[in-house]
Amino acid sequence: MTLPRATELPIGAVVTEPGSTRRYSTAGWRTLKPVIHDDKCVRCQLCWLYCPEGTIAEVRGVFKVGGRSYDVKYEIIYDHCKGCGICANECPTKAIEMVPEAP
Amino acid sequence: MQIQKTRKIEALTSNYAVAYAVKAADVDVIAVYPITPQTTIVEKLSEFVANGELNAELIHVESEHSALSAVVGASAAGARVFTATSSQGLELAHEVLHIASGMRLPIVMAVPTRAVSAPISIHNDYGDVMNARDVGWVIYIAASAQEVYDTVIQAYRLAERALLPVIVAYDGFLMSHTVEPVELNDEEEVRKFLPRTPRPYTLNPRRPVTMGPLTSPDWYYEFKYQQVLALQEAYKIAKDVDAEYSRAFGRGYGVVEAYRMEDADYAIVTYGGTAYGNAKAAADLARERGIAAGVVRIRLYRPFPTADVLKAISGVKALAVLDRAIMFGGPAEGPLYRDLATAMYMSGLDKPAVNVIHGIGQRTMYVEDLYKIYTMLREGPRKEAVFMGVRI
Numbered sequence: 001m002t003l004p005r006a007t008e009l010p011i012g013a014v015v016t017e018p019g020s021t022r023r024y025s026t027a028g029w030r031t032l033k034p035v036i037h038d039d040k041c042v043r044c045q046l047c048w049l050y051c052p053e054g055t056i057a058e059v060r061g062v063f064k065v066g067g068r069s070y071d072v073k074y075e076i077i078y079d080h081c082k083g084c085g086i087c088a089n090e091c092p093t094k095a096i097e098m099v100p101e102a103p
Numbered sequence: 104m105q106i107q108k109t110r111k112i113e114a115l116t117s118n119y120a121v122a123y124a125v126k127a128a129d130v131d132v133i134a135v136y137p138i139t140p141q142t143t144i145v146e147k148l149s150e151f152v153a154n155g156e157l158n159a160e161l162i163h164v165e166s167e168h169s170a171l172s173a174v175v176g177a178s179a180a181g182a183r184v185f186t187a188t189s190s191q192g193l194e195l196a197h198e199v200l201h202i203a204s205g206m207r208l209p210i211v212m213a214v215p216t217r218a219v220s221a222p223i224s225i226h227n228d229y230g231d232v233m234n235a236r237d238v239g240w241v242i243y244i245a246a247s248a249q250e251v252y253d254t255v256i257q258a259y260r261l262a263e264r265a266l267l268p269v270i271v272a273y274d275g276f277l278m279s280h281t282v283e284p285v286e287l288n289d290e291e292e293v294r295k296f297l298p299r300t301p302r303p304y305t306l307n308p309r310r311p312v313t314m315g316p317l318t319s320p321d322w323y324y325e326f327k328y329q330q331v332l333a334l335q336e337a338y339k340i341a342k343d344v345d346a347e348y349s350r351a352f353g354r355g356y357g358v359v360e361a362y363r364m365e366d367a368d369y370a371i372v373t374y375g376g377t378a379y380g381n382a383k384a385a386a387d388l389a390r391e392r393g394i395a396a397g398v399v400r401i402r403l404y405r406p407f408p409t410a411d412v413l414k415a416i417s418g419v420k421a422l423a424v425l426d427r428a429i430m431f432g433g434p435a436e437g438p439l440y441r442d443l444a445t446a447m448y449m450s451g452l453d454k455p456a457v458n459v460i461h462g463i464g465q466r467t468m469y470v471e472d473l474y475k476i477y478t479m480l481r482e483g484p485r486k487e488a489v490f491m492g493v494r495i
Contacts, residue, residue, distance in 0.1 A: 003322075006332070012329075013316060015312060026319070028321075
């Protein structure tokens with residue numbers, strides 16, 4: 001991706017478009033990424049609660065895992081996850097694994 | 104520009120001259136916190152606002168950090184703003200100096216200069232403003248109450264055109280509290296000289312923007328480079344503004360003032376009140392005693408007027424660079440000396456130049472002391488700095 005030059009950017013670092021942060025990937029410095037093993041997940045919501053960046057999405061639906069059925073599942077938004085590992089640390093069933101990023 | 108010149112001369116201190124210039128510029132927001140020797144500026148402005156002579160919002164804040172923060176906010180919203188500080192107040196506001204220049208806000212701030220603690224001194228030197236010389240602000244150092252008045256008005260025009268904050272500095276007490284005749288412009292004419300031009304971005308609910316956002320390593324450097332370009336451009340704008348002001352009001356200064364430099368062999372290069380009075384008197388005295396002496400005064404200190412200074416000193420045999428501030432532990436102790444040495448080195452100009460530190464904490468320098476600098480220059484080159492007037 002080619003980024004704009006100094007002379008092409010708004011003077012004084014003004015962000016001219018409201019809500020543009022949604023398009024701003026802040027995951028560039030991640031070295032380990034969390035991967036959720038859905039079969040071990042008991043839907044306790046702790047990862048969602050503890051994530052300091054709000055990068056864990058709670059998805060509604062009907063999800064059958066093994067012999068059980070859930071109405072919710074958790075997914076990582078990798079555009080904003082910085083790989084801090086708090087979710088994996090907090091997960092009581094070790095359902096989240098920190099995996100090295102592909103170089 | 105059509106001018107209708109009405110001569111109105113008042114006896115003013117430089118601080119009051121600032122207040123009159125700010126009133127003429129019709130500012131919208133003033134943030135005030137008293138610190139010696141700046142206090143009488145905002146006292147006078149409070150009086151103007153209280154009497155209904157100036158329609159501005161005057162905010163009483165709890166510190167200089169808050170004063171500058173308040174005008175940062177007001178300026179971001181599009182207001183024409185003013186604040187003033189000195190010494191420790193400028194140091195306390197230092198963090199916000201970077202924010203103001205990084206956000207490219209056209210703030211004008213008066214700084215009657217004062218020595219920095221410790222030990223505490225309320226008296227004059229330029230230690231405070233020299234600590235703020237590399238933060239992306241334009242810095243003028245004026246040398247008379249008249250010039251202070253004219254420079255504050257010029258500062259608004261420069262700030263709003265270059266989108267840069269501007270400091271107007273001058274000697275604390277020696278100028279801030281001494282009375283001189285000042286010719287005041289017609290306020291309507293000043294307002295014509297300072298039209299309210301819309302800025303590219305201001306805080307506006309109908310057109311929401313974010314100012315001063317977080318940047319990652321992919322972006323920060325580019326914005327800092329924008330500031331480099333802006334300061335380079337400000338050099339040219341400052342000269343244009345001075346020429347326009349001169350055409351409109353009949354008084355101009357240039358960015359560098361050269362006194363008796365046409366045929367000078369020996370020059371004193373300095374800034375502030377010393378350069379206006381005593382150094383010129385010393386040059387006259389030296390000429391009476393057979394030394395071709397001259398004075399170069401730096402009026403625009405940031406951006407550094409390299410080309411104009413070098414042109415002014417190109418014919419001399421030797422020069423003394425007088426600093427009224429100490430930068431501890433550097434390759435030379437005086438900030439102006441370091442700037443000038445760098446400028447000379449980069450242009451290949453090789454002149455013997457000695458650094459003279461003087462007037463620290465308002466230690467008095469007489470005309471005879473300054474005259475001795477010319478005789479010292481004539482005796483031959485010396486490398487080590489001279490700490491004039493200190494008891495060693």
